[in-house]
Amino acid sequence: MVVTAVIARLASWLDQRLGAARAAEAGAGKVFPEHWSFLLGEIAFYAFVVLVASGTFLAMFFDSSLVPITYEGSYAPLHGAEVTPAFASVLDISFDVPAGLLVRQVHHWAALVFVAAIVVHLLRIFFTGAFRRPREVNWLVGVTLLGLAILEGFAGYSLPDDLLSGTGLRVGYSITQSVPVVGDHLAFLVWGGEYPGTEIASRLFIGHVWILPAVMGALIAGHLLLVVRQKHTQFPGPRRTEDNVVGERLWPTYLAKSVGLLFLVTGVMVLLGTLFQVNPVWLYGPYDPAAVTTGAQPDWYMGWLEGALRLTPSVAFRGFGVEVPNVFLPGVLLPGLTFAGLYAYPFVEQWWTGAADREHHLLQRPRDHPHRTAFGVAVVTFYVSLFVGGSNDVLVAQTGWDIAVVINVMRAMVVVLPLVAWWVTRRLCRQLQADDVHAGQVERIRERVPDA
Amino acid sequence: MAESGSGDGAAVRRVRRTVLVAFAGATLGGIGSVVAYALDLGQHWVGLGLAVAFLGVGGGLVAWGHGLMPGGGDVEERPPVGPPAADERAAGASLRDRGAMVGRRGLLGGALATALSATGLAALVPTLSLGPSPGDALRHTAWAGAGAQRLVTREGRAVAVDELQVGGLLTVFPRDHVGDADAQAVLIRLADDVTVRAPAEVSATAAGHVAYSKVCTHAGCPVGLYEAIEQQLFCPCHQSSFDVVEGARPLMGPAARPLPQLPLGVDDEGFLVATGDFSDAVGPGWWSRP
Ligand code: FES
Numbered sequence: 184m185v186v187t188a189v190i191a192r193l194a195s196w197l198d199q200r201l202g203a204a205r206a207a208e209a210g211a212g213k214v215f216p217e218h219w220s221f222l223l224g225e226i227a228f229y230a231f232v233v234l235v236a237s238g239t240f241l242a243m244f245f246d247s248s249l250v251p252i253t254y255e256g257s258y259a260p261l262h263g264a265e266v267t268p269a270f271a272s273v274l275d276i277s278f279d280v281p282a283g284l285l286v287r288q289v290h291h292w293a294a295l296v297f298v299a300a301i302v303v304h305l306l307r308i309f310f311t312g313a314f315r316r317p318r319e320v321n322w323l324v325g326v327t328l329l330g331l332a333i334l335e336g337f338a339g340y341s342l343p344d345d346l347l348s349g350t351g352l353r354v355g356y357s358i359t360q361s362v363p364v365v366g367d368h369l370a371f372l373v374w375g376g377e378y379p380g381t382e383i384a385s386r387l388f389i390g391h392v393w394i395l396p397a398v399m400g401a402l403i404a405g406h407l408l409l410v411v412r413q414k415h416t417q418f419p420g421p422r423r424t425e426d427n428v429v430g431e432r433l434w435p436t437y438l439a440k441s442v443g444l445l446f447l448v449t450g451v452m453v454l455l456g457t458l459f460q461v462n463p464v465w466l467y468g469p470y471d472p473a474a475v476t477t478g479a480q481p482d483w484y485m486g487w488l489e490g491a492l493r494l495t496p497s498v499a500f501r502g503f504g505v506e507v508p509n510v511f512l513p514g515v516l517l518p519g520l521t522f523a524g525l526y527a528y529p530f531v532e533q534w535w536t537g538a539a540d541r542e543h544h545l546l547q548r549p550r551d552h553p554h555r556t557a558f559g560v561a562v563v564t565f566y567v568s569l570f571v572g573g574s575n576d577v578l579v580a581q582t583g584w585d586i587a588v589v590i591n592v593m594r595a596m597v598v599v600l601p602l603v604a605w606w607v608t609r610r611l612c613r614q615l616q617a618d619d620v621h622a623g624q625v626e627r628i629r630e631r632v633p634d635a
Numbered sequence: 636m637a638e639s640g641s642g643d644g645a646a647v648r649r650v651r652r653t654v655l656v657a658f659a660g661a662t663l664g665g666i667g668s669v670v671a672y673a674l675d676l677g678q679h680w681v682g683l684g685l686a687v688a689f690l691g692v693g694g695g696l697v698a699w700g701h702g703l704m705p706g707g708g709d710v711e712e713r714p715p716v717g718p719p720a721a722d723e724r725a726a727g728a729s730l731r732d733r734g735a736m737v738g739r740r741g742l743l744g745g746a747l748a749t750a751l752s753a754t755g756l757a758a759l760v761p762t763l764s765l766g767p768s769p770g771d772a773l774r775h776t777a778w779a780g781a782g783a784q785r786l787v788t789r790e791g792r793a794v795a796v797d798e799l800q801v802g803g804l805l806t807v808f809p810r811d812h813v814g815d816a817d818a819q820a821v822l823i824r825l826a827d828d829v830t831v832r833a834p835a836e837v838s839a840t841a842a843g844h845v846a847y848s849k850v851c852t853h854a855g856c857p858v859g860l861y862e863a864i865e866q867q868l869f870c871p872c873h874q875s876s877f878d879v880v881e882g883a884r885p886l887m888g889p890a891a892r893p894l895p896q897l898p899l900g901v902d903d904e905g906f907l908v909a910t911g912d913f914s915d916a917v918g919p920g921w922w923s924r925p
Pocket residue numbers: 851852853854855856870871872873874875888889890
């Protein structure tokens with residue numbers, strides 16, 4: 184066929200100039216093990232691709248200024264209202280740019296899926312022990328990406344200067360201000376002065392569309408390069424050993440499926456953005472520091488922080504000439520410890536268990552490592568409990584229960600449920616292990632007594 | 636699994652048909668989306684067409700890869716990622732040898748580190764221009780300094796003594812700072828038989844009115860909900876509530892500090908005024924809060 188001939192000639196032309204054919208051949212023959220859970224990281228990566236593409240479109244229309252103007256776009260209820268160009272331009276994207284609302288909603292959905300995919304991917308890595316030597320470095324890169332993704336998401340939904348995101352920024356300012364010793368200076372630096380100021384939107388914009396994506400892109404590239412260098416882990420199975428990789432070759436099978444996945448992920452984002460409204464800022468209205476929002480909920484990945492802010496008891500330390508503001512605990516200490524713990528985990532586990540320090544390429548099933556699994560489930564339960572705590576007002580509104588009681592019950596849940604989860608998980612792991620042993624015995628008896 | 640076109644039977648034909656249908660659907664979806672955009676049929680149709688296109692290509696590719704391409708079971712050797720112990724020493728040694736040729740690293744190295752620190756510091760210092768130093772800006776608000784100032788509403792209207800109903804709440808600002816994030820206050824008219832108790836300043840109330848900062852001492856949200864019967868202010872962000880009678884001390888939720896009180900008075904024409912700044916720094920705390 185003509186196309187094939189052209190491609191072949193182009194390839195040989197390139198090879199004569201780059202000498203890349205042999206490397207390409209080796210790369211194309213690379214083997215990828217198959218398991219559905221290995222797709223989670225890919226989904227995150229493809230969501231990032233969708234975010235960059237849709238975000239580039241949105242950036243063409245967004246105006247980050249906060250100097251008030253009169254709204255004259257086609258959303259009638261806000262006609263003549265005094266708004267900021269940041270808010271007005273998001274309304275323009277939503278109502279006056281053809282396909283603008285579609286792209287905006289695709290972008291927002293992709294962000295929600297992006298962080299979700301990262302988190303689930305991280306859990307897969309954790310519970311299968313894929314972070315063990317030699318992959319600790321890639322764990323560190325991945326944890327950094329998670330932190331940056333959360334920051335990127337927060338910066339993104341803070342841009343439209345609507346009532347909801349403005350309230351979120353106000354809380355962000357208070358948390359910044361609670362950073363030890365330099366907090367007040369730090370908040371003034373970031374916001375360009377006392378809250379609210381007129382600088383923050385353009386700074387968030389630069390961070391959101393350039394600094395963070397650039398850093399994340401570089402880290403993603405590094406993340407993938409390390410996978411290529413170290414090769415993929417695999418679950419134990421027939422013919423699979425520590426010294427090989429069993430699966431599909433990159434060319435053509437794996438590539439076809441993976442590119443297919445890119446299109447599927449994009450398709451799902453477009454479908455979500457088409458069918459389900461997300462972040463309708465025109466209903467919230469423009470930000471006004473004195474206006475009250477009820478039932479305000481941040482994007483899901485901020486839910487644990489929101490819950491922590493709500494459930495932290497009413498304490499603030501004052502003495503020795505300093506004050507430790509209440510929000511320091513949930514807003515600075517908790518995320519600090521969370522990420523410190525994530526970064527440290529592979530090394531702590533290695534040190535704690537004293538396991539042989541060698542390379543691990545075969546994955547563990549969660550049940551095979553009850554201590555880790557129970558600990559992980561307990562930690563996840565802790566964060567899920569916080570997340571639930573972040574919606575206590577919604578619960579109260581729907582049930583009519585007493586808010587004070589709800590808060591106290593939820594505080595207790597945050598402490599108790601992780602312990603319960605830890606205990607139950609450990610038992611479950613042991614039970615499953617015992618079942619495995621039993622099944623193995625039955626298997627062996629069958630082999631010995633073929634007629635049984 | 637078989638190579639495409641090797642024609643082994645019904646299974647392969649079925650996959651080929653699936654892939655063809657998926658790609659055909661994608662083509663139609665793509666065309667439909669463009670038509671919807673061109674004819675301005677609404678974003679739903681643009682989006683649906685686009686989604687069908689992407690899902691069709693994706694589904695087709697996955698089905699193709701899954702059903703018609705060489706399957707799994709290929710084995711690739713995996714040499715250890717790390718170097719054999721001997722290698723490590725050799726590589727390190729050659730680097731060390733060449734490093735040794737640089738010579739006398741102690742002093743020069745130290746000097747380089749010092750120089751780099753100074754340079755790095757100098758390069759970072761301009762970022763301080765991003766914002767001013769707080770000074771004492773956090774300690775007072777626009778109510779300070781100008782003597783007695785009338786309370787005005789969001790619309791800029793001064794508030795007369797009997798304007799507010801008993802149990803009513805009004806958000807007020809200094810006249811020249813309407814909408815100010817810092818200076819916003821809630822003005823509450825208490826029932827006639829209610830007088831505020833410590834830590835509230837009785838002398839700072841006027842004609843049955845009391846005013847507190849509207850900035851929550853927890854994380855800075857506007858404390859705008861008022862329960863007249865229980866005389867509690869409520870912050871919708873994280874559900875802190877404050878006792879209006881007892882100096883807005885926190886009752887529930889995470890807030891740990893009372894809302895600062897605004898000293899009130901009445902001017903000659905019967906309008907409410909603030910006689911000075913709030914009783915304390917407003918809003919959430921910081922480490923060096925006085
Ligand atoms: S800001 Fe008011 S309770 Fe958190």
